[in-house]
Amino acid sequence: xxxxxxxxGSIVSNATPLVIASIGETIxxxxxxxxxxxxxxxxxxxxxxFVTAYLSGNALLGLLxxxxxxxxIALLIVVANIELKQDQVxxxxxxxxxxxxxxxxxxxxxxxIPGPTFPTVPIPVLADVPFLGQIFFRHNLLVYxxxxxxxxxxxxxxxxxxxxxxxxxxxxxxxxxxxxxxxxRTRYFYTAVGGAxxxxxxxxxALAIKPGWANPPVMRGxxxxxxxxxxxxxxxxxxxxxGAYLFAGxxxxxxxxxxxxxxxxxxxxxxxWVLMILTLLLVSGGFVERLIRVAPGPVQRVLRNFLRxxxxxxxxxxxxxx
Amino acid sequence: MSIEVRHIxxxxxxxxxxxDISLKFDDGRIYGILGENGAGxxxxxxxxxxxxxxxxxxxxxxxxxxxxxxPQGAIEAGIGMLQQDPLDIGPFTVLENFVYGRPDGALPxxxxxxxxxxxxxxxxxxxxxxxxxIERLSIGQRQQLEIIRLLAxxxxxxxxxxxxxxxxxxQKSVLFGSLKRLAKEDGLTVLFVSHKLEDVLELCDEVxxxxxxxxxxxxxxxxxxxxLVAMMFGQELAPPSHEKVAPGDVVLEVRDLTVASHRVTVxxxxxxxxxxxxxxxxxxxxxxQELLMRASVGLLKPLKGxxxxxxxxxxxxxxxxxxxxxxxxxxxxxxxxxxxxxxTLTEHFALVDPEQRAWxxxxxxxxxxxxxxxxxxxxxxxxxxxxxxxxxNQQRVLMALMPSSPHILVLExxxxxxDVESAxxxxxxxxxxRSEGTAVLFTSADLDEIMTYSDRILVFYAGQVTEVTEPESxxxxxxxxxxxxxxxxxxxxx
Ligand SMILES: Nc1ncnc2c1ncn2[C@@H]1O[C@H](COP(=O)(O)OP(=O)(O)O)[C@@H](O)[C@H]1O
Ligand SMILES: [Mg+2]
Numbered sequence: 001x002x003x004x005x006x007x008x009g010s011i012v013s014n015a016t017p018l019v020i021a022s023i024g025e026t027i028x029x030x031x032x033x034x035x036x037x038x039x040x041x042x043x044x045x046x047x048x049x050f051v052t053a054y055l056s057g058n059a060l061l062g063l064l065x066x067x068x069x070x071x072x073i074a075l076l077i078v079v080a081n082i083e084l085k086q087d088q089v090x091x092x093x094x095x096x097x098x099x100x101x102x103x104x105x106x107x108x109x110x111x112x113i114p115g116p117t118f119p120t121v122p123i124p125v126l127a128d129v130p131f132l133g134q135i136f137f138r139h140n141l142l143v144y145x146x147x148x149x150x151x152x153x154x155x156x157x158x159x160x161x162x163x164x165x166x167x168x169x170x171x172x173x174x175x176x177x178x179x180x181x182x183x184x185r186t187r188y189f190y191t192a193v194g195g196a197x198x199x200x201x202x203x204x205x206a207l208a209i210k211p212g213w214a215n216p217p218v219m220r221g222x223x224x225x226x227x228x229x230x231x232x233x234x235x236x237x238x239x240x241x242x243g244a245y246l247f248a249g250x251x252x253x254x255x256x257x258x259x260x261x262x263x264x265x266x267x268x269x270x271x272x273w274v275l276m277i278l279t280l281l282l283v284s285g286g287f288v289e290r291l292i293r294v295a296p297g298p299v300q301r302v303l304r305n306f307l308r309x310x311x312x313x314x315x316x317x318x319x320x321x322x
Numbered sequence: 323m324s325i326e327v328r329h330i331x332x333x334x335x336x337x338x339x340x341x342d343i344s345l346k347f348d349d350g351r352i353y354g355i356l357g358e359n360g361a362g363x364x365x366x367x368x369x370x371x372x373x374x375x376x377x378x379x380x381x382x383x384x385x386x387x388x389x390x391x392x393p394q395g396a397i398e399a400g401i402g403m404l405q406q407d408p409l410d411i412g413p414f415t416v417l418e419n420f421v422y423g424r425p426d427g428a429l430p431x432x433x434x435x436x437x438x439x440x441x442x443x444x445x446x447x448x449x450x451x452x453x454x455x456i457e458r459l460s461i462g463q464r465q466q467l468e469i470i471r472l473l474a475x476x477x478x479x480x481x482x483x484x485x486x487x488x489x490x491x492x493q494k495s496v497l498f499g500s501l502k503r504l505a506k507e508d509g510l511t512v513l514f515v516s517h518k519l520e521d522v523l524e525l526c527d528e529v530x531x532x533x534x535x536x537x538x539x540x541x542x543x544x545x546x547x548x549x550l551v552a553m554m555f556g557q558e559l560a561p562p563s564h565e566k567v568a569p570g571d572v573v574l575e576v577r578d579l580t581v582a583s584h585r586v587t588v589x590x591x592x593x594x595x596x597x598x599x600x601x602x603x604x605x606x607x608x609x610x611q612e613l614l615m616r617a618s619v620g621l622l623k624p625l626k627g628x629x630x631x632x633x634x635x636x637x638x639x640x641x642x643x644x645x646x647x648x649x650x651x652x653x654x655x656x657x658x659x660x661x662x663x664x665x666t667l668t669e670h671f672a673l674v675d676p677e678q679r680a681w682x683x684x685x686x687x688x689x690x691x692x693x694x695x696x697x698x699x700x701x702x703x704x705x706x707x708x709x710x711x712x713x714x715n716q717q718r719v720l721m722a723l724m725p726s727s728p729h730i731l732v733l734e735x736x737x738x739x740x741d742v743e744s745a746x747x748x749x750x751x752x753x754x755x756r757s758e759g760t761a762v763l764f765t766s767a768d769l770d771e772i773m774t775y776s777d778r779i780l781v782f783y784a785g786q787v788t789e790v791t792e793p794e795s796x797x798x799x800x801x802x803x804x805x806x807x808x809x810x811x812x813x814x815x816x
Contacts, residue, residue: 161430164422168411175409178373179423180394313412 005134007252013139015248017042017201017209017219019146021226022233022240023153024197028074030157030235031190032170032314033081035074036092038198039223040099045069045202047107050213053206054115062116063142063203070199071192073099078191081318082184088316096223104215111215118142118208142204149197154237166190170312173319183319201226228276234309250275323384323400323478323511324348325370330379332365339365340376341535349478352505352512354522357532358554358741359714360701363515364406366532367481370513371403372396394423402472403481408464410456417452420471442470446500462493469500479511480504486521487739498525517741519547551742566777570597572633573730573761574618579627581613586785588613591627593780595730600752600762602772602793605782605805611765612654612734614780618763619651619732620644632729648729652720652736654765660720661708667691667719668704674723698722699747714744721751731755733764737771749775769798769805783807 021042028035035041045066053062073095080086118140126137136147157163165186168176173183205219206212225247233240250272258268282288292303325347332340339362347353357363368374370381372393381388388399396402410419420439421430436452443450448466456464465485472480482501486494502525504510516522522529523543531539531553539553574595581588588610595601603611616622617629620641628637631647645651653659661670671694672687691704700718702711708719717740724731731752737745753775756762766772772779772793779790781804788804790796 160428161421161424161426162428164414164418164430167414168422171411171413172409175411178393178409180392180397181423310413 001131002134005131008135009138011245011248011252012135013143014209014252015245016139016143016146017204018222018226018229018244018248019241020142020149020204021198021201021223022229022244023146023149023237024070024194024201025226025230026194026233026235026237026240027153027166027197028191028194029230029315030170030312031166031187031194032173032312032317032319033074033078033187033191033194034088034092034316035077035191035195035198036089036227037073037077037095037099037223038226039221040096040103041070041073041195041198042202042205042219042223042226043103043217044073044099045199046206046217046219047103047110047213049199049203050115050206051107051110054110054113057116059116059118059207062207063118063200066203066206067196067199070202071196074191074195074198075188078187082187085318100220103217107213108215110213112212115212116207117211118204140208142200142208145200150237150241157237167312169319170314173314173317177319177321198223198226225273225276228280231309231311232276232279235312247272247276325401325479325511326382326385327366327370328380328382330366330369330381331377332362332369332374333377338535340369343379343532343535343537345530345537345540347479347511347513349511350505350509351527352501352514352525354526354529355513355515355532356517356519356522356529356550356554358517358743360534360712361532361554362535363517363532364483367403367483367513367515370396370479371401371481373403397472397475397477400476400478401481402475402477402479404465404468404472404483404485406483406485406487408461408468410464410468412457413455415453415455416450416459416467419456419467420452420474423471424475438474439470442473446470446503447496448500460489460493462489462497465489465497466493473504477510479513481513481515483515484517485514486516486518494521501525519550519742522550523547554742567598567757567759569599569777570759573597573631574763575628575630575633576614576618576624577628577630579614579617579629580625581610581617581622582625583608583613586610586613588782588785588787591787595761595763597729597759597761598756600756600764600775600777602776602779603763603765603782604769604772604779604801605765607767609782609805610785610787611780611782614782615732615734615763615765618730619649621651645725648725650724650728650731650760652724652731652733654734654738660723661716663709664707666705666707667695667700667702670708670719670723694722698751713739714741717744717748721748727755727758728760730761730763733762735766736764738767745771769801773798773801781805 021038025035025038048069049062049066052065053059056062076095077088077091080091081088120138120140123137123144127133129137157166165176165181168179169181169183169186176183176186210218229243229247230240232243254268254271257263258265292300295303326345328344330340330343343366355363355367365374369376372390372395375391383399390396390399411422414422417432417436417439421432421435424430439450439452443466446466448470450463450467469480485497489497501512501514505512514522514526526543528542529540529545529550530537531550533554541549572594576591576593579588579591585608591614603614605611613622617624620636620639620643623638628635630636631644631649634647636644636647668684668687668691671691672682675687688704694700695702695704698718698721700722701715708716711719717736733752736752737748740748752762773796776793779793779801781788781790781801783805784807790801
C-alpha cells in the first residue's frame with residue numbers, strides 16, 4: 001500500500017510540468033491561438049530558468065525568468081498573427097526550432113552542474129492523511145501550484161464572465177465582438193497567460209522535477225506530448241490534466257518494465273508514445289461516436305458531453321471587424 | 323423610444339449599399355423594411371445596431387443625436403439587433419449565452435439569470451431549456467433566445483433581420499405574436515427586415531422599401547401586394563409564362579427503388595420523367611424527397627432497385643458519371659456543396675471547363691466568366707470571391723455553372739432565400755432549358771412554387787409517396803393535407 005502511494009506520488013510529481021504546460025496551451029487554444037512552439041519554449045525556459053537560478057542562487061528568480069521566456073515567445077506568435085497577419089502554425093513551428101537551438105547553444109557551458117532547486121514542502125496535517133497524503137501533499141511548491149492552476153482555470157473558464165469571453169473569442173469572434181468583448185486584446189492576454197504557464201513548466205523541470213540542464217535536454221519531446229494531450233483532453237482542463245497524469249503513468253510503467261526485463265530501452269521508451277497515438281486515434285476517430293451510439297439512451301448524453309472533443313471553432317483564425 | 327436616421331451613406335468599395343437614407347421610427351409600432359436581396363437592408367440595420375459605422379449621416383434617439391461605435395454601445399443606447407444568423411456561441415449552454423455580455427461583475431449571478439430566462443421565455447411561450455447547448459437548438463429557438471437576451475438587456479428598439487427564413491410555421495406564429503405584444507404592450511419599436519411580402523403584410527404597421535441602396539417608398543398598412551411589388555421592383559411582375567411542353571422520351575427512370583437515411587426510408591418507388599417535364603417534390607424536410615434527388619444524381623447509393631438515365635443503367639455509378647450522362651445538379655447548400663468558398667468567379671468557371679487540361683488558360687477562363695456575368699446578369703466581378711456575392715447572385719452563378727443543355731436538371735430548393743425577382747429570374751432560366759427538352763426534378767418548401775411550375779407533383783410523407791397528376795385542379799390546402807400525412811390513407815382506401 002505504501003509502495004503504491006509512493007509510486008503514485010512520484011507520477012503526480014513527474015507529471016507536473018506536463019500538467020502545467022498542457023493547461024497553459026489549453027488556455028491559449030481556447031482563445032483561438034495555437035502556440036505550436038511548446039517543445040522549443042519549454043527547453044529555452046528550462047535553460048534560462050536554470051542559468052538564472054544558478055547565477056543568482058535563487059530558484060524563485062529562475063522560475064520567474066523561465067515564465068517570462070514562455071510568455072514572450074507566445075506573444076511573438078500572437079503579435080505576428082494579429083499585427084502582421086502571419087499564420088500561427090508557421091510562426092509557431094519556426095519558433096520551436098529556433099528556441100530549441102538557442103537553448104542548446106546558450107546553455108552549453110551550464111550542463112550537468114548542480115544548481116538551486118525547489119525543496120519538498122509537506123503540507124501540515126494533509127501530508128499525514130494516510131495514502132492520499134503521500135500521493136498529493138508531500139511535494140515541492142510547483143506541484144501544489146499545478147493543482148491550484150487546474151482548479152483555478154476550470155473555475156475561471158466555466159464560472160466567471162471572463163471565462164465566457166475567453167471561450168467565446170476562440171469559438172466565434174464575431175459574437176464576442178457583438179457582446180462587447182475586445183477580441184484581439186483578449187487574445188493577447190490569454191495567449192500571454194498560457195505562454196507564461198508553458199515557460200513555468202519548462203523552468204519547473206530544471207528547478208524541481210529533473211534538476212539541472214543537459215544537452216540534449218531531458219524533456220525533449222514533452223512539448224509535442226503536451227500539444228497532443230490538449231487534443232486528447234478535448235480542450236477541457238480536467239480531461240487535459242487527466243491526460244497528462246495518464247501519460248506520466250504510462251511512462252512510469254514503461255520504465256518499470258524496462259528494469260525488470262531485458263527489453264531494449266529504446267523499444268520500451270517508445271511505448272507511451274505509441275499508446276498516445278492510439279488514444280488520439282480513439283478520441284478523434286469515428287470510434288467514440290460508435291461507442292456512444294451503442295450506449296443506452298440516458299447515458300448517451302452524459303457520455304457525449306464528457307467525450308466531446310471539438311476544437312475551438314475559431315482556432316487559428318484571424319478576426320477583423322468588417 | 324423613437325429612432326431616426328438622417329442622410330446615411332455607406333459604401334463597400336464600389337458598392338453604394340446605403341445611399342442617403344433618412345427614416346424615422348416611432349415607439350409602439352412595427353415597421354417592415356422591405357427590399358430585394360442586396361437592396362441594403364442589412365447594412366442599414368447593422369449601422370443602427372453598431373456593427374457598421376456609417377460613412378456619413380446621423381442617428382437620433384428620442385430627438386437627441388447618439389454616437390456609438392460598436393454593438394455594445396448601441397445596446398446601451400437601447401438598440402438591439404437579431405442577426406439573420408443569430409450571433410451566439412455553439413458550445414455554450416442557453417444560460418451561458420444568455421449571461422454572456424451582461425454588465426455583471428466577475429461572477430455572474432447564475433441563479434438570478436436562470437430565473438429571468440425562464441420568466442421571459444414563459445411570457446412569450448418560448449421553448450428554451452437553460453441547460454442544453456446552442457448546437458442542439460433550431461434556428462427558431464436560437465432567435466427566441468436572442469430576443470429575450472436583448473430584452474433582458476433593456477433594449478427599446480428591436481431589429482430583426484430576415485427572422486422568418488428557416489423557422490417552422492409554428493415558430494413563426496409564436497414569433498409574430500410576441501413581436502405584436504412587445505410593440506403594443508411594452509411600447510417597443512420593432513424593425514422587421516424581410517423580402518417576404520406576405521410576412522410584412524401580416525405583421526407590420528408601416529413599411530419602408532429600399533432598392534439598390536436608396537429609400538424608394540414608405541407606406542402605412544394596409545397596402546396591396548401589387549403596390550409593394552411595384553415599389554420593390556419598379557414594375558409589377560407576373561410569373562414567367564410556362565406552357566406545357568409535349569413530353570418526349572424517358573430521361574430519368576427509377577425502378578423499384580429503395581433508399582434510406584437514418585431518419586426515413588423510401589421503399590419500392592417507380593418513377594419515369596420524360597424530356598420537357600417538370601416534376602416537383604413536396605413534403606416536410608426529411609420526408610424522403612431529398613433521398614430520391616440524391617439517388618437520381620448518384621450521390622446516394624440505393625439499397626435496392628435501379629436508376630436509369632436515358633435508358634442506360636447508372637445504378638452504383640459515381641456522381642461524375644451522372645454529370646457526363648447529362649445530369650445537372652443544384653445542391654441546397656449553395657456555399658456548402660454547390661460553390662467553393664474562397665474561390666473567385668473565374669476559378670469557378672475554370673473548374674467546370676469542359677476541356678479539362680492540366681494547365682488553366684486564365685485568359686480564356688476570364689473571358690468565359692465575363693461573358694457569363696453579362697449573360698446571367700450577375701452582380702459581381704470575375705475576381706470577386708464567391709462568398710462576397712449576395713444569395714441571389716450566388717444562385718445565378720450556380721445556374722451559370724450548369725451545363726447549358728442537360729438532359730435533366732435536379733434542383734434542391736432552387737429559390738430558397740431569394741426575393742421574388744431573383745426567384746422569377748431563376749425560373750426563367752430553368753423554363754428556357756425545359757423548352758429545349760430538358761426535364762426538371764426539383765424540391766421546394768414553397769407550395770405556390772411547386773403548384774405554379776410542376777406538371778406533376780410527388781408528395782412525400784414519412785417516406786410514402788403520393789402522386790398528384792393534375793396540379794391545376796389541386797388546391798394548396800389539399801397539398802398541405804397530403805404533406806401533413808392526412809389523406810394518404812383515404813387515397814389507399816379509394
Ligand atoms: N461587409 C461587406 N463587404 C462588402 N460588401 C458588402 C458587405 N455587406 C454588404 N455588402 C454589399 O452591399 C450591398 C447591400 O447588401 P445588404 O445590406 O446585405 O443587402 P440586403 O440585406 O438588403 O440583402 C450588397 O451589394 C452587398 O454585396
Ligand atoms: Mg440581408
